[in-house]
Amino acid sequence: MPELPEVETVRRTLELAISKETISHVEAPYQKIITQDFKWFQEKIKNQTINRIDRMGKYLIFILDKDAMIIHLRMEGKFYIKSDEPLLKHEHIIFHFVSGKNLRYHDVRKFGTMTLLPLETYLDSEPLNRLGKEPKNIDMKAFYQNLHHRNITIKQALLDQHLIAGLGNIYVDETLFRSKIHPTRNTSSITKKEAEALIDSAKKVLEKAIELGGTTIRSYTSSLGVHGRFQNELMVHMKKGEPCPICGTTIIKMKVGGRGTYVCPNCQH
């Protein structure tokens, strides 16, 4: 699923490909991706130019002339740029450009969302106003204090986008492994030193993953046929039954907060 590095890869690719394109019209074979009234959305976005593409956490943000389009790809959302090729089964939203090209949103699970908000207020509106800081910008003191004000597993905390933004299931497993912290540990038991180790590991993991274009596993390729290479750097995620790269103990899979979780039972405490 696209997490921060995959979304950043998509952002970079799209910005090169479609910034300065003007939207002539939008069609939506499956309208529910748009969280607002589609007729309203269609009228509002018409004739606006894509000036820039930003990202906050796992959200993509198209900066248009008057509005910002906030996009979440959820599990399997992808973008493709095409011209007059026939419409494929899972292409749900098509942005037609004045140039003749079009941008197609493809999403097998139909979980993705798109929302149009005014440039003046989108940062102060849901969902971005409640989004936590990314690991590279996080305030350590506030992060540590937040952990101690809560009573959940550290894995659930790292997945909570209000607490820290950008990590999903893959990078949380990798972050915890590299910090030698067990996913089921209660947030209130995390020491200051451990909190620092977590943020340090998260930064390094995300940075490396961005450098390698993200992680491509199963169907989770990013847009435009871009294949990431971070899957070669994974140490525990999807490694059930394999030896831990540090100690050789067999990696196990368990459920934590309802999520599939990979752990080295020897290295992580």
Add this chain to the structure above:
DNA sequence: CCCGTGCCCTGGCGGC
């Protein structure tokens, strides 16, 4: 406010 559960959705897989 805090936390757990269920929902959205469909392809792929295990079991028979």
Add this chain to the structure above:
DNA sequence: TGCCGCCAGGGCACGG
């Protein structure tokens, strides 16, 4: 081989 049922999961609504 074919069919059935279940699983995956990010974010949010809802209920205790």
